Each structure stands twice: as structure tokens, then as C-alpha cells.
Amino acid sequence: MAVSKKKEPQLFPQIITDNQEISPGVHLIAFKRSTTFSPGQVVKIGIDSEHPPRIYSICSGNQEEEVRILFNIKEDGFLTPKLSAVIPGDTIWVSEPYGSFLATGEPAWWIATGTGIAPFYSMFRSGVDANKKLIHGVAHLNQFYFEDELEWAMGENYVRCCSRESSCNVFPGRVTDYLANLESFPDVKFYLCGKALMVVEVRDLLIEKGVPYENILAEIYF
Template sequence: MMNLIRHEIKIDESFYKVEEVRQLTNETFSLKLPKARFAFKAGQHISLGIHGDYQSREYSIYSGADDENLEVLVKEVQNGYFTPKLRKLKVGDLVEIHGPFGKFGMEPKDAETGKFVFIASGTGIAPFRSMVRTYPEIDYTLIHGVRHSEEAYDRNEYATDRYILCSSRDKKGTYHGRLTGYLKGCTFSPETHFYLCGNSDMIFDALEILKDKGFERDQIHCEVYF
């Protein structure tokens, strides 16, 4: 009599099924994944890959630490290799996640007592949404620089008096122009801590502006996207 051997296929714990693809603009979307096994601190990032593909990319976590889902914010790069593949993902597809990584964030005690200014360009807003959702009582102002006002991702989640939209290609934002232009005209409390996330040109320019305003380097925290 032949003995039948049952082979059990196990999915590695680093693989997660896509639960939702949420379209935000023609180019930008978020991927919602299960969070049951994944613990992180607001501000951290992950390495994200597609099951069966050899490449991966790093993305800041877009969801709050206590949210039901793990979420990342993605902007498709025209003629890129990786983001067009992410764009084609469907509910039920497998992605591979490693992490979390990074120290771009704050301790819960600091979030309760500190004063913060978040400065983001484009999808660099991702870690700040995570921070605001994780610490609902945080004292913050968010300055978000985009080309078009439609790129104000999930704008309705932020208090209107705390969210400053700087749009360089249209006049529908709070300020028409680059966020660095808005930043130059701002006055901040001496105890403010600044968190910067986005492209390197914006971050380098913002660092010089804040330095000229008298802020010390240890008050400024940076996460460079590219």
C-alpha cells in the first residue's frame, strides 16, 4: 500500500496579502495590508517587495501605530521599474515586508509635551500622517509642499489651522509657491522641534532657512527620500 505524504505549504511571515488599493490621485495610491504581526513606531519605514520579484524599495509607514491596517503611500514613477508593478497589485496579491527600520520619530512622552513643525514635500507626508494618527493630541503644524493642490493627500484628516498646503503649480493651496518660500516668512517658538521628510533639495534648503532663523541642528530631524 502506498503511503501518501502530505506537504503543507507555509507562507513566510514576511509576506502579506494586499487588502485594499486606495487611489488618491491619478499617480498616487496607498496599499493597505494586515497589521496583525507587525509592530512599529510612528516615523519608521519598511522595505517593500512583490512576491516573486527580486527588487524592493523603502517606504515610510503611512498608518498610525494603533490603526487596524499597515499602510504605505506610493507615487508611481513614469517609466520606473518598481512603482508601476505596485500600481498593478490587486486585493489578495502577496507583498514582502521587512522591518521596521529607522529612528525618525519621537518618544511618546516627547509627543505629549513638545511643540513640532512637520515639513514635507510630496509623499514625504507619509511619516507625519503616522505621527498625527499615533499621537492625536500632539502640538504640531504641518507644512506640505506639492506641485498641484490635488496632491494634498488625506488633507481632511488634519485640523485646518494646523495644515499649510504650499502648491507651486496652482493657486488652490494655502500658499502659492514652494514651501521653502513660505518657510522663510514664518516665525517659530524657540523650543520648536522640526521634522523634515522629502526630496533632498527641499531638505537642504529648509535646513539653511532654519539655521538662519537661529535653530540648532539637534532641533532638526531629517528623512531624505531621494
């Protein structure tokens, strides 16, 4: 009996409308929204129809006219250096949105590192930030993307952790250091988004602190 292969999502041409370098080596590109999506979903993006696409979280609200994608340039990679050089009018190839890392109206903690903040910013921009706490960990202060907007809207529920630089109202250390210093955790869902090592470390720490495994949802960034 033949084993059916999982069908890869089809890619469609999209015209770039904007490309901003919002931090050194970190870009936010945009194209017109042509379909609906749920905040937290991802798309596959390619620079052409020949080379393999990569997966990126949507970084915009689901009612906005444009879809935005946040990424950092990987110097040894093929795709991100080319994506960082696109200009309005250029064509990229994008799949329909998909994925199950979805926001709900329930209270939750959102825990991210680096560009892993993208799905949570999409949730925030889609209006599902009530009763949410966002913890964002970075190495340098200029990597707190969208911080002015998030701090104004979320107040004390927006926690910044910086491991290599210090500033007032910023926790001095990694996300895991911040979480390890907490004595207790609420009975809510914990959404984790970042590199695999961060996700594993935070998940293990939460479980050690008594958070049920089924209350932890993760999206790994490569």
C-alpha cells in the same frame, strides 16, 4: 580581519487588502498589520523575493488593523508601476518596521513635500499631533493627501503650500517661500521629510534663521 557586512532585513510575504489611487499616479496600498511599530518608521517592500526592495514610510496609525503605504508611480522605475497594479489577494514582500525618525510628545514642526507626508500622517493617526504644526508643500492642489481630515483636526496648525495652482487658504508658493517669510521660529524640533533637495534647502534656511542644527531631523525620500 574580515569586515562584517550590515545584514539586510528579512522580507516576509504580506497579502494586499486594498489599493486606492488617491490622486493621479499616487496610490495607497494596505495589508494586515502583523507586528507593532512606532509612527515614523519605515519598511522595505519588494514585489517578489528576487528583485531589490525599496524603503517606504508607514502611512497609518500604530493601532490600526492595517498597515498602509503611500507612493507615487515612477514611470522609469521597476517597483512602483508593479505595486500600483496589485489587487486584494496579491502577495508582496515586506520587512519588519525599523528606523529612528520617530514622533515624540514634545512640540514640533512637521515639514513635508509630496508623499513625504506619510510619516507625519502616521504620527497624526497615532495620536501624537498635539502641539504640532504640519506644513505640506505640493505642486498641484489634488496632491494634498488627507487634507479634509488634517484641516478639521489641526486647524491653523495645518499649512498647505502650492507652487503651481492657487486656492483660498493655501499659501501660493513652495514650502521654502513660506518659511522665508516668517520672522521667527519657536524653540522646537523640526522634522523634514521629502526629496533630498528640499530637505537640504529647508535645513539651510532654518539654520540661517537661527534654528540649531541639532533641532532638525530629516528623512529623505528618493
